[in-house]
Amino acid sequence: MGAYLIKRLLLIIPTLFGIMVINFAIIQIVPGGPVEQMIAQMTGTAVESTARFSGGGEGETLEFNRDNSTSVNDSKYRGAQGLDPDIIKEIEKMYGMDKPAHQRFIKMLKDYLTFDFGESFFRDQKVTSIVLDKMPVSISLGLWTTLLVYLISIPLGIRKAIKDGSKFDIVSSSIVTIGYAIPNFLFAVILIVFFAGGRFYDIFPLRGLFSENFDDLTLLQKIIDYFWHLALPLTAMLVSGFAGLTFLTKNSFLDQVNQQYVITARSKGLTERKVLYGHVFRNAMLIVIAGFPSAFIGILFSSSLFIEVIFSLDGLGLLGYEAALTRDYPVIFATLYFFSLLGLVMGIIGDFMYSIIDPRIDFESRQ
Numbered sequence: 001m002g003a004y005l006i007k008r009l010l011l012i013i014p015t016l017f018g019i020m021v022i023n024f025a026i027i028q029i030v031p032g033g034p035v036e037q038m039i040a041q042m043t044g045t046a047v048e049s050t051a052r053f054s055g056g057g058e059g060e061t062l063e064f065n066r067d068n069s070t071s072v073n074d075s076k077y078r079g080a081q082g083l084d085p086d087i088i089k090e091i092e093k094m095y096g097m098d099k100p101a102h103q104r105f106i107k108m109l110k111d112y113l114t115f116d117f118g119e120s121f122f123r124d125q126k127v128t129s130i131v132l133d134k135m136p137v138s139i140s141l142g143l144w145t146t147l148l149v150y151l152i153s154i155p156l157g158i159r160k161a162i163k164d165g166s167k168f169d170i171v172s173s174s175i176v177t178i179g180y181a182i183p184n185f186l187f188a189v190i191l192i193v194f195f196a197g198g199r200f201y202d203i204f205p206l207r208g209l210f211s212e213n214f215d216d217l218t219l220l221q222k223i224i225d226y227f228w229h230l231a232l233p234l235t236a237m238l239v240s241g242f243a244g245l246t247f248l249t250k251n252s253f254l255d256q257v258n259q260q261y262v263i264t265a266r267s268k269g270l271t272e273r274k275v276l277y278g279h280v281f282r283n284a285m286l287i288v289i290a291g292f293p294s295a296f297i298g299i300l301f302s303s304s305l306f307i308e309v310i311f312s313l314d315g316l317g318l319l320g321y322e323a324a325l326t327r328d329y330p331v332i333f334a335t336l337y338f339f340s341l342l343g344l345v346m347g348i349i350g351d352f353m354y355s356i357i358d359p360r361i362d363f364e365s366r367q
Contacts, residue, residue, distance in 0.1 A: 008348045012341070017109075019340045020333070024105050027329065034095045034121045034327045035088070095121055095329075108333065117334040122326050127334045130319065137209060137315035141307065142300035144230065145237045146292065149299070153242040154288065157249025162276070164254060173247075180243030185306035188236035192310070196232060204232050207312035233311045241299060245288065252284040259283075289353065293346035300339075 092098040099107075111118060117127035156172065163169045193199050196206045205211070209229045210222075217225060256262065257280060265275045305317035312318075316335055323331035 005348065005352065008351065012344045012348075015344060016337075016340055020109070020112075020337065021105075023333065023336050024101075024108070027332065028101055030327075033097065034329060035091050035097050037122075037327050038091050038095075039088070112333075112337060117337075118330040120323075120331050121328045123328070123331075127330045130331065131316065131334055131338060134314060134316050134319045137313050138300060138308070138317060140209070141230070141233060141237070141313065141315065142296055145234055145241060145299050146296045148234065148238055149242045149245055149295065150288075150292070152238070153245035154249050154285070156242075157246045157288075158253060158276075160246070160250040161253035161257070164250070176243045176246055179239045182239060183306075184236050184240050185310060187239050188232070188307060188310045191232045191236055205229050209313060233307050233313065236310075237299065237307055245295065249284070249288055252287055253280060256280045256284045286354070291350060292353070293350040297343045297346045300342075 089098065096104060096107075115128065117131070119126050120130060123130060156176075160169050160172055191204075192206065195201050195203050205228065209226060211217075211225050211229075214222060214225060262275060262280060265279050266272075270278070305321060307313065308315045308317035309321055316338070319331065320335040322328075323335065
């Protein structure tokens with residue numbers, strides 16, 4: 001197993017490199033980069049003849065005179081007409097866009113090897129500190145959602161396997177399928193309308209993870225306040241989150257029930273409960289439990305963005321969304337790098353959990 005883990009760890013390097021190359025190439029194609037964003041701000045707010053703007057990773061300040069007699073009609077940036085070409089060059093230098101794309105990419109890779117993500121273009125703050133500040137919110141949301149999904153799906157899937165074909169199985173399957181079909185962001189809006197002061201009841205808070213007086217509360221009150229704020233976001237993420245795992249658990253149990261070792265155990269006179277939880281459970285839960293890291297990453301990737309935006313949760317999803325709107329490239333690449341690296345590492349942890357849960361699995365002999 002040790003040699004296999006080393007191989008997987010080494011494969012992270014080319015995989016991560018390929019992901020970053022693709023992302024970097026896509027970003028270069030998308031119009032409206034940071035230079036155009038700054039030009040739009042300058043031309044949209046410069047009412048007087050002289051304006052002053054702050055921007056860039058180093059907090060640089062630009063002063064420019066807008067003279068309509070100096071026209072830059074052949075500029076490669078939209079909205080740059082009327083701006084002095086020297087000002088545009090200063091903006092390009094401020095954001096590092098004065099260098100060719102391949103040089104910027106090589107520099108980015110060198111910095112990322114030491115986890116130096118630079119500074120945000122529009123926040124005047126190091127990207128590392130921004131990501132670390134937002135990370136607890138997203139991880140908290142993803143971790144609690146994953147745990148609750150497992151706590152609901154595993155017992156429900158086992159019950160459905162035992163009652164396969166019964167009325168309970170049919171009704172529960174219908175409910176789970178309907179919940180899976182409802183997008184989590186749509187269900188989040190419904191929850192806000194009904195329970196967060198939308199039109200009916202004002203029971204749960206609408207935004208954030210803590211109340212304003214959180215620091216003044218006792219430990220028990222802080223825990224209650226924390227989960228009170230999480231109630232609606234977690235509910236919105238759970239509705240469509242446990243369907244796949246429920247059916248996976250059920251099918252895994254049904255597959256194991258028909259194996260020869262189960263028939264042998266029953267022939268020895270063991271009770272159905274001992275057969276189910278003493279023999280079937282471990283083998284059936286192998287794929288379910290070992291898939292926990294992948295499930296966590298899937299929930300973190302697919303659900304956190306919309307939920308964080310709707311409930312104003314200041315996490316990585318909302319950070320990435322705002323960075324994409326403002327073309328804050330250092331923040332965009334840092335979040336992509338973090339999520340990609342986390343996903344690759346979690347995949348290795350998932351394989352390691354397979355071998356821990358069932359020592360019979362040997363990835364090295366399989367190769």
